[in-house]
Amino acid sequence: MKKRIRFIFVFTLILLPCLLFGQQQQTIELAKLYKKGKLKAVNRTIKIVSSDSGAYLKISESKKEGIVWLPVKDFKNGTIEIEMRGKDVFQRSFIGIAFHGADDLHYDAVYCRPFNFFAKDAIRRVHAVQYISQPDFTWEKLRKERNAVFEKEIIDPPNPDDWFSMKLVMEGTTVKAYINHASQPSLVVEKLNHRTAGKIGLFTADSSGGDFKTMKINNR
Numbered sequence: 001m002k003k004r005i006r007f008i009f010v011f012t013l014i015l016l017p018c019l020l021f022g023q024q025q026q027t028i029e030l031a032k033l034y035k036k037g038k039l040k041a042v043n044r045t046i047k048i049v050s051s052d053s054g055a056y057l058k059i060s061e062s063k064k065e066g067i068v069w070l071p072v073k074d075f076k077n078g079t080i081e082i083e084m085r086g087k088d089v090f091q092r093s094f095i096g097i098a099f100h101g102a103d104d105l106h107y108d109a110v111y112c113r114p115f116n117f118f119a120k121d122a123i124r125r126v127h128a129v130q131y132i133s134q135p136d137f138t139w140e141k142l143r144k145e146r147n148a149v150f151e152k153e154i155i156d157p158p159n160p161d162d163w164f165s166m167k168l169v170m171e172g173t174t175v176k177a178y179i180n181h182a183s184q185p186s187l188v189v190e191k192l193n194h195r196t197a198g199k200i201g202l203f204t205a206d207s208s209g210g211d212f213k214t215m216k217i218n219n220r
Helices: 002-021 030-035 122-126 139-145
Strands: 024-029 040-042 046-049 056-059 066-069 078-085 095-101 107-112 129-134 164-171 174-179 187-190 199-204 210-219
Touching: 024 030, 030 046, 030 056, 030 210, 056 066, 056 199, 066 095, 078 095, 078 199, 095 164, 107 164, 107 174, 107 199, 129 139, 129 174, 129 187, 199 210
Parallel strands: none
Antiparallel strands: 024 210, 040 066, 046 056, 056 210, 066 199, 078 164, 078 210, 095 107, 095 199, 107 129, 164 174, 174 187
């Protein structure tokens, strides 16, 4: 009996690091990562801005989509949470997270349109948070063919000119987006490609820049 207990104890000690390795949690200060030269900007420029609440990244506005890739290449399932800020200017603020990226053209993304958070037009409010799968399933294609399936309204939306958080939860092919630590997701979709892992980045769409501060990643 003692030998069996000793075996179970030793086996647990050997197995525990493997279990912990499978759940890698990290908090990333994006400004610090940029200073170390660890970020790769695609179709955007970056600068660091200091503030009373800490330094953050300011991504420039430009035409077409822009991504700032992080040094994370094998994210599969788990959670990604970002603290970000856009602005309440019509068609000039599209900010979010790219994930399961294969390269600069092939990736998934979930992003917000802050200028639609409190729109008087109910149709515009439905366009508050959006999933896309580039390059085959753009927002234009999804809205035309499957309207209001891959974009939704945010219940109790944040101030469109202030900092807010978005957390993505990936479980197999399901993606859920939670805004400002809400108990219920604002968006739940099934992925539109077969990629199960890939790179993570900061996403800004056409004519948009944005501010990004801290990212938390739990890769399960």
